[in-house]
Amino acid sequence: MGAQRSTLKELAAELDISVATASRALGGYEDISAKTRARVAQKAREIGYVPNSAGRMLVSGRSDFVGLVVPVSGPFLVDAFLGEFVTGMGEQLTEYGVDLFLATVSGEKTELDVLRHVVESGRADGMIINRIAERDERIEFLKSRNFPFVAHGRLSVEDGTMNWLDTDGQAAFTKAFDMLYDLGHRRFGFLTIDEPMSFKHFREKGLEAAYSSKSDPSLSLVKASAKRSNEVALREECRKLLTSENRPTAVLAVIDELAIILMQEAERLDIAIPGDLSVIGFDNAPATALTPPGLSTFDQQIRDCARQMTDMLMTVIRDRPSEQLTRLIQPVFLGRGSHGPAPRKRL
Amino acid sequence: MGAQRSTLKELAAELDISVATASRALGGYEDISAKTRARVAQKAREIGYVPNSAGRMLVSGRSDFVGLVVPVSGPFLVDAFLGEFVTGMGEQLTEYGVDLFLATVSGEKTELDVLRHVVESGRADGMIINRIAERDERIEFLKSRNFPFVAHGRLSVEDGTMNWLDTDGQAAFTKAFDMLYDLGHRRFGFLTIDEPMSFKHFREKGLEAAYSSKSDPSLSLVKASAKRSNEVALREECRKLLTSENRPTAVLAVIDELAIILMQEAERLDIAIPGDLSVIGFDNAPATALTPPGLSTFDQQIRDCARQMTDMLMTVIRDRPSEQLTRLIQPVFLGRGSHGPAPRKRL
DNA sequence: GTAAAAATCTAAAACGTTTTAGAAATTTCC
DNA sequence: GGAAATTTCTAAAACGTTTTAGATTTTTAC
16 A cells, blocks of 8 residues: 555554544544643644554444445436536535445346345445435335435326435426417427436326316327337427427426437428527526537536435434435526517428 | 344354354355255255355455446536446456446545545445556545556556557557548647546547558648546637647547547538548447437447456455466447548649 | 364454443532 | 542454464375
């Protein structure tokens, strides 16, 4: 290893005191005189003493790491928000003097294998999990182990026992629908994915709530969906939507990725955005600003969410609160160029 | 904490053997009979025994973590390749049974503070550092502590004592220049940053080597640069380049970011790409594919680099090789729409 | 059947820390 | 000046593992 690291024993020996005294002095305990505390602190600085984390961990039972399990990723797809997320977590974790254990899923391992490792190795005191599925085995597992965690996203059926932070996709989609309605749109499309992620549930719910609240006979809503992982099918669905009789003049996409594919297909079909078609997405993915004319979408405020989740997690770890912790974050609408007034004349 | 974790002592007690035997059995030592080894393994599985990592760490002196210090990031800028990089590292680390300690820089802390923490806490056995500067204090520090590390990038002046993996920007820029030359371009521009990063040195060197190798009197090369962090200045430089007398017909940008700004400014000035101007960048940043007509660039193969660096790092940690480890990776050219034949007539 | 060799197991120490229970030193009180 | 109270310090145990040096058991060789 590097230069020999100094130990508490050495530090104590230098000052001719016991290790217990040295330990308690550094711990700031009142039963060590202020003078001794100062001497110890001084000497510690002098010899560059840093407590060995293994020794500390062994006796305290804590690791002072928290885990983040990076969502499964195929050979090409990596979560676009990972950077933002870990930055937010990192920022907040420094406040607590806790480090980040980043566990990735790869090879033969399933996400649950990785989770199990983090929990069972004792190398983390708690963790954050992302991308909650409608029925999520990770949650069952963590609960069964009574392992502190906070979920980014909640279950479609709230069970009141899980700590979560979620973006209010429901409110956002209600808002988006109303906005488009006010712009004169009456024929709506909704583009979603087939995967059982819980967020799509809420977003659809928000849209439907807004839709049903209007009693307008001219109103229509058509849904299209495909597997997110199946780009061919997604494009096909988009084309179908865009070439259908009475095709929608406004489409809401459950995630930006779908909105962008729709915009690309619209361009191929010579459908002008926002002239002939308005599109609104969700996520503020990096590509949204760059795809002309710029996708109107909702920003998830990922970094801030990550910070808040970190606070929640540390509370769970340290205080073991008996009540459930939850937070609903309002996403911020970013009006770019992809939405506008409904086309005047019948297409 | 979660369910009480079982210890080696318990495991041994269950089988009525000593902890030493249990430990050595699980370690696969030959001086424990095959029969006993099997019994121990069986029982371990049965009671879900997982070695406590603190105990192990304390006695072995290893943490079985490696660190990655995430490059400094302002409030908006996060390394676009972080996701790819950690995915690659994670994939390879599972091969070694080692975990990833992700250390981020934030708040008051400097990058060196973070490095110091990772090294001195003993919470990592080695680390990878990114974005090497021309003179990099992190390297001095790690060397002075004799702490195992591999750098992503090398120093402009090779000193033969540091382990590194780098993308061969020099070869790439020579290749790019030659390609454009063969397409008829004679008036070249080079767009670079003022920050003292080592990669820009090599890329410029590659360009200059190619440039000087031609003895063509009509050849010209003009350079422009600004601080990467100063977008206003960057745009200004681009405009100057594009509106100069005898402006270049081909511009090489040291990083995609600059190329994209150039393309945006070109569009404003009604300079057609690739008709009037060819642009080639470097990095294959996410935005490159989306900025029409698509930026021709070099892909760094980040994930694969990360994997290779992980292998190198593990070698350094475990074998402490006396010779320097180095690897030069050839980036892959991605011809998209931003480059083409030189315009025929004088502009 | 016994001595030597080989195979198998184990007690104890070590890693570096924190905490507990109590010892030693100092101060206070009358 | 001595007992009591308070302040200050410390020895020892504990956390869970691996390794070392050696003990015990089994096998081999004659």
